[in-house]
Amino acid sequence: xxxxxxxxxHEVTEMGQEVTLRCKPISxxxxxxxxxxxxxxxxxxxxxxxxxxxxxxxxMPEDRFSAKMPNASFSTLKxxxxxxxxxxxxxxxxSLWDGEQFFGPGTRLTVL
Amino acid sequence: AQSVAQPxxxxxxxxxxxxxxxxxYSVSGNPYLFWYVQYPNRGLQFLLKYxxxxxxxxxxxxxxxxxxxxxxxxxxxxxxxxxxxxxxxFCAVRDVSGGYxxxxxxxxxxxxxIP
Numbered sequence: 001x002x003x004x005x006x007x008x009x010h011e012v013t014e015m016g017q018e019v020t021l022r023c024k025p026i027s028x029x030x031x032x033x034x035x036x037x038x039x040x041x042x043x044x045x046x047x048x049x050x051x052x053x054x055x056x057x058x059x060m061p062e063d064r065f066s067a068k069m070p071n072a073s074f075s076t077l078k079x080x081x082x083x084x085x086x087x088x089x090x091x092x093x094x095s096l097w098d099g100e101q102f103f104g105p106g107t108r109l110t111v112l
Numbered sequence: 113a114q115s116v117a118q119p120x121x122x123x124x125x126x127x128x129x130x131x132x133x134x135x136x137y138s139v140s141g142n143p144y145l146f147w148y149v150q151y152p153n154r155g156l157q158f159l160l161k162y163x164x165x166x167x168x169x170x171x172x173x174x175x176x177x178x179x180x181x182x183x184x185x186x187x188x189x190x191x192x193x194x195x196x197x198x199x200x201x202f203c204a205v206r207d208v209s210g211g212y213x214x215x216x217x218x219x220x221x222x223x224x225x226i227p
Contacts, residue, residue: 004155042220043217045216048214055214056214091155093156098144098163098206099144099146099214099215100158100161101148101156101158102158103155103157106155
């Protein structure tokens with residue numbers, strides 16, 4: 001298996017633009033997680049899905065953030081409009097029943 | 113509710129010496145416990161986990177961790193540190209009584225192995 005795949009790996013955009021981050025989980029995993037990592041706040045859970053259903057989105061910082069999982073093999077995290085304080089590394093992870101999570105390589109987002 | 117604490121932001125150890133990275137947890141039921149490592153500009157990588165059974169868990173790269181239920185701890189250890197072990201280490205916990213796979217991560221401990 002190729003592991004968790006994220007795209008793009010790097011994204012540079014201007015304030016106010018829409019940003020879409022993509023994730024392909026490991027085949028057969030039934031849970032998917034979106035995290036954000038910054039020096040100031042560390043690793044933060046934004047949202048997670050179980051069997052494609054959003055379970056807990058309490059970590060989503062604002063209404064500008066939205067996430068979807070239309071099927072078991074694909075998820076998106078969208079920021080609209082983006083702001084400089086959204087600059088961070090965004091990780092996607094997937095897991096099976098025991099909670100051992102497999103992380104993707106991350107998307108480094110820079111909002112100018 | 114579940115939580116995990118890593119009391120040390122940074123641990124420094126000389127190469128060849130034993131290392132310990134501390135972790136304590138809080139859950140209402142029984143825990144699943146994990147350690148992850150993150151190298152610069154990389155995602156988190158799984159090191160080891162405790163689900164049930166033997167309290168001493170062995171993982172990747174010579175690391176091990178001991179589950180101590182009475183002290184609610186799951187410290188990461190290695191007998192002899194390598195410079196290449198220098199990285200950011202995260203402890204994580206999942207409450208088994210929870211219906212989903214949500215895992216709570218600690219704030220991370222930076223391990224610096226000094227040559």
